[in-house]
Amino acid sequence: MSRVQIMLFVAVVAVSCWFLVQPAIAQITDPSEVTALKAIRNKLLDPMNNLKTWSDGDPCSSNWKGVLCYNSTLEDGYLHVEELQLLKMNFSGNLAPEFGQLSYLKILDVMWNQINGSIPKDIGNITSLKLLLLNGNQLSGPLPAELGYLPNLDRIQIDQNYISGPIPKSFALLNKTRHFHMNNNSLSGQIPPELSRLPRLVHLLLDNNNLTGYLPPELSRTPNLLILQLDNNNFNGTSIPASYGSMAKLLKLSLRNCNLQGEVPDLSSIPQLGYLDLSQNQLTGAIPSNKLSNNITTIDLSSNSLTGPIPGNFSGLPNLQRLSLENNNLNGSVPNAVWKNMVFTGNRSLLLDFQNNDLTSLSSPLNPPANVSILLYGNPVCSSANQLNIEQYCQNQSVNPSPGGSGNSKTNCNPCPSDSGYEYNPLSPILCMCAIPLEVGYRLKSPGFSDFRPYSDSFQLYLSSGLELSLYQLFIDSFIWEEGPRLRMKLKLFPNNTSLFSDSEVLRIRGMFTGWLIPDSDIFGPYELLNFTLGFYSNVIPNRGSSGLRAGAVVGIVLASVAVAVALSTLITILIVRRRSKYHAMSKKRSISKIPIKVDGVKGFTFEEMALATNSFSSSSQVGQGGYGKVYRGILADGTVVAIKRALEGSLQGSREFFTEIELLSRLHHRNLVSLVGYCDEESEQMLVYEFMPNGTLRDHLSAKSKEALSFSMRLSIALGSARGILYLHTEADPPIFHRDIKASNILLDSRFVAKVADFGLSRLAPVPDIEGDLPGHVSTVVKGTPGYLDPEYFLTHKLTDKSDVYSLGVVFLELLTGRQPILHGKNIVREVTSAYQSGMIFSAIDSRMGSYPSECVEKFASLALRCCQDETDARPSMPEVVRELEIIWRMSPETYTSPLESVVGELKNETPTSSSLVDSQPYLSSDVAGSNLISNVMPSIAPR
Incomplete structure (x- = not known):
């Protein structure tokens, strides 16, 4: 090629590139939106520095993280912010009122952070908003009525926060909203009957709040309602409206533990009903004898006051997985044909729980298939278990949650390079194909079944088709049931028989999840995205910030496309070489990132x-x-x-x-x-x-399900042991430590019921003297801990002190006294016990399972617990004072209140505490070494979050 040709080629490429970038140069983000974004950034605390790109350049053309833009068709010529994707970035701080200035925003996603404060009413100004995703934060205060004036809102998710107050009646104006996810908050008051006017509402999730009043019969007129989930509220002894039996499209009705009375309504006219839970109420009368829908998988009427025989309408339900009728007053014969016309293949099973009723006989000999479990303990029929050959069904058994599981990824292939993120796709039609997957944390919020295993294949087909992937690209790595019940999954998405996803495919898949573009499923219900782990593909997402420029660059691309055709092939070759070099450099870096571990004494x-x-x-x-x-x-x-x-x-x-x-x-x-x-x-x-701690957690023994209750002396011994452990952390550990997550499930009990504090995963080193020898009074840190145990002052100021542990320990003391959980049905244990103490009714709050107790000791213990739980830090006692007062109460407690359970720790009772007993710093290693529920991260959260 001659010099002239080379110069001409270079000129053409330069002109073409100028055309390509010209639209970007000409267009900038609307200045008012830039100002709003900066105000939003200033209100957020960003310890991971995720918003470092929000300081320079233009938001839409400089790849501000999480900011997605598009070209407006308006004549203003500006770019506008269409989405804010700030999922799980460890933010705290507050939501700025300036969100309301993002007039073209369609998706606001700040899920799974630690943002506190209230929801700004200014968000109600964003008339274009379709998805409002605030769940999994620490938001509090009431719901702004202004949110009811969002004409295009499709989904509102505020679940797993601390939102209080009533549901605004203005929400009945959200005519395009399909999903109301407001569960696990502290909402109170009456459910507005006006919500029945919502023409597109499909999912109404209000469980785990403090709602009262009555169940609105008008909800039966909601034309498209599929799921009504109101568990763990308090509807004041009202009945279930009979009109609920006419909800033509209802798939799931869950009213567990709602203080409901009256009879079970006839729900046989709901043609597609698949899940029914009316347990833990005060329902009376007979079970309706009309047959339910063939779609039904779960029927739970347990823990009511139902009478009469078990009707025959439960027989022949082809998809039934669980029938729970335990803890009622049912009589007559044990039905033996419930499994009639059912086909059991693979993991399919059926649980029939009839425990603790008044069943006296068998209609005929029981001969269930191997996949059917029958529980009859606590019925008179079990008194003749030997003669009737039903001993195996009369054992006292706890019903465990449906099992979790994991995919089978074993192969006979040689290992993939483990230091670069490669692994085998166990489902790939190409044997031993190494690829780098995307990892997705995914949760079904209200599934329509009790056992996932028979539905795993259909789920894989549903989700892969929803994501527009081949069936073998989706692998269910693991799944586990969580409180709710909800089903949490770890998914792996593999490239389509190549080793890597393209950048555009990563963006497309992520957009499907974050935009809620996967079609809803009747059986699997609503889902939520917990995390989308990019890993190797982390460099892809920043490019999304400029995705909106594509429309503005179309003219330049068309004009330049012919001229740059030759140049592109050269550029592609260069990019491939660079990418491979970058990949090998990254692989090398990862391979040397692991550091050897060696700790003396461990x-x-x-x-x-x-x-x-x-x-x-x-x-x-x-x-x-x-x-x-x-x-x-x-x-x-x-x-x-x-x-x-x-x-x-x-x-x-x-x-x-x-x-x-x-x-x-x-x-x-x-x-x-x-x-x-x-x-x-x-x-x-x-x-x-x-x-190993063979007696598990303190929370286990305070539960109503515990077989033998702890006596007062035993509880006091546990309180004293726990306090001594915390005092050691604060004063004798080198360096001193603030625990930051003291709770009943982190206090473990050894074989002799000696209390031991566990789980230091959130612990922080106490402040050390500065250069002038002054000792700071706190550690500034992002708020961590468990709701119900959090020090209010730490929550507001982010200043962690030794008194923060005192507050949490005080909550544990209240649990020991009352047997209650810190937060249950929206009721806070500190407020409830404080009210009882101030009104002179403290003994009405004491756990009745504790048996006899010395009233003076209990009163002093309650007083100490409430002083530990004062809102103001300075009003709380110090840890040495807490231990000292507990020792005084211990010495006051008479021997006559020692229970048989406590005899194993009698030596503690006979011990005369001295000042030296405040801190026992000698090593203590039990021969029974950490327990069945060792770490709080492995235990369900005490509050139903």
Whole structure:
């Protein structure tokens, strides 16, 4: 090619590039929206520096993170913000009123952060808004009535916050809204009957609030309602309207624990009803004898006062998975044909729970298939169990939640490169195809079944088709039931028989989730996105900020397309070479990022030792599971029983954080702290090994389901032990530590019911003297902890002090006294007990299961607990004062109140406490080493969040 030709080629490319970028140069974001975005940023606390790009350049043309724009057809010529995607970025702070200035916003997504304060009423000014996604934060205050004037709103999600006050009647004006997700808040008052006017409403989720009044009969007139979920509210002993039996499109009706009375309505006319839960009310009368829909999977009428025989209409329901009628007054014969006309294949099963009724006979011999479980304990018929050959059905059994599970990803292939994120797609038609998947945290919020296993294949088909993927691209890595009940899943999405997704495909899939573009399903119900882990593809998302420029660049692209055709092939070659170089550099960087761990005094175990201790991590060894991973009971080679917490992949953020946790725990040695035995860090596995605590958590023993209640002396002993453990952390640990997550499920009990404080995953080092020797009074930090136990002042100021632990411990003391949970049905234990104490009715709040107790000691204990729970930090006692007062109450408690359960700790009762007993800093290692519910991350949250 001659010099002239080269110069001509360069000129053509330059002109073409000028055309390509010209629209971007000409257009900027509306200045008022730029001002609003900066005000929004200033109101948010951003410890991860996610909004660092919000400082320079133009929002729409400079790739501000989470800002998605488009070209307006208006004559103003500006770009406008269409979406704010700020999912799970660890923000705290407040929502700015300036959100209301984003006049063209369609999606506002700040889910799964820690934002507090109230919802600005100014959001009601965004008439273009379609998705308002605020769930999973710490928002409080009332719902602004202005939100009812959003004419295009499709979905409002405020669940899992602390929103209080009534549901505004203006919400009845949201004529385009289909999804009302307001569960797990503190909403109060009457459900507005006016909501029945909403023509497009399909999901009304108001469970776990403090709603009162009556159930509006008018809701039966809501034309398209599919799910009505109102569990755990208080409807003041009213009845279920008979009109609910005429809800023609209803798929799920869940009214558990709502203080409802009257009879069970006839719901046989609802043609597609698939899930019915009316349990834990005060319903009376007979069960209606009309047959329910063939779609029904779950019927739960347990814990009512129902009478009469079990009707025959439960027979022949082809999709039934669970029939729960326990804890009623049902009489007559045990039905033996419920499973009639049912086909049991694979994992399909049926649970019939008839426990604790008045069933006296069998209509004919029981001979159920192997997949049918029948529970009859607590019925008179079991007195003749031997003669009737029904011993196996008369055992006292707790009904466990439906099982979770994981996909089978085992192959005979050689390992993929583990340091670069590659793994096999176990479903790929190409054998041993290594690829880098996308990981998605996904949760079904109101599924229409009790057991997911028979529906796993249809779910895979539903979601893959909804995402426009091939069936083998979606792999269900694991699933687990959570309180609600809700079904949480970890999904892996694989490229279509290539090793990598293209950038455009990553953006498309993410947009399907974040825009709620996946069609709804009758059986699987509404879903929520918990996380969308980009991993290797992290560099893709910033490009989305300029996606709106494509429309403005069309003319330039058309004019330049011919001229740059040759140049593109060269550029593509260069980009491929650079991308491969970048990938290899990233792989190399990842391969050397792992740091070796060695901590004096803490044993390092091999993966082989951990597998041997747990029988290869068998399900029979598993004793707990949660967001962190699974907990197994293990037996080491020397016979020591331990609890092994095995992290899910990605739950510990790298070896440095893992090392920090081990190093912190290795310094703590006290009788009332759970001891770290060792760790394992190899073969992409990270595990912590603790002493085993055979008596589980304090929360277990305060539950109404506990077989034997704790006496007052035992509760006082646990309170004193817990307080001594916290005092050690504050004053004797080197350096001192603020626990930050004290709660009943983090206080474990060994074989002798000695209390031990556990879980230091949220702990922070106490402040140290500055250069002038002054000691700061607090640690400034993002608010962490468990709702119901959080120090109000810490929550408001983000200033963590030793008195923050005092507040949380005070809440535990109130639990010990009352047996109640910190937050239940919107009622706060501190407010409830304070009211009883001030009115002279404190003894009416005491746990009746505690038996006899010394009233003077109980009153002093209650007084101490309430002083620990004062809103003002300075009004609370210090930890030394708490321990000292507990020891005084302990000495006051007479021997006559010692229960048989307490005899195993009699030595503590005979001990004469001295000032030295305030802190027992001697190491204490039980031969029974960490427990069935070891770590709070593995336990369900106490508050129904």
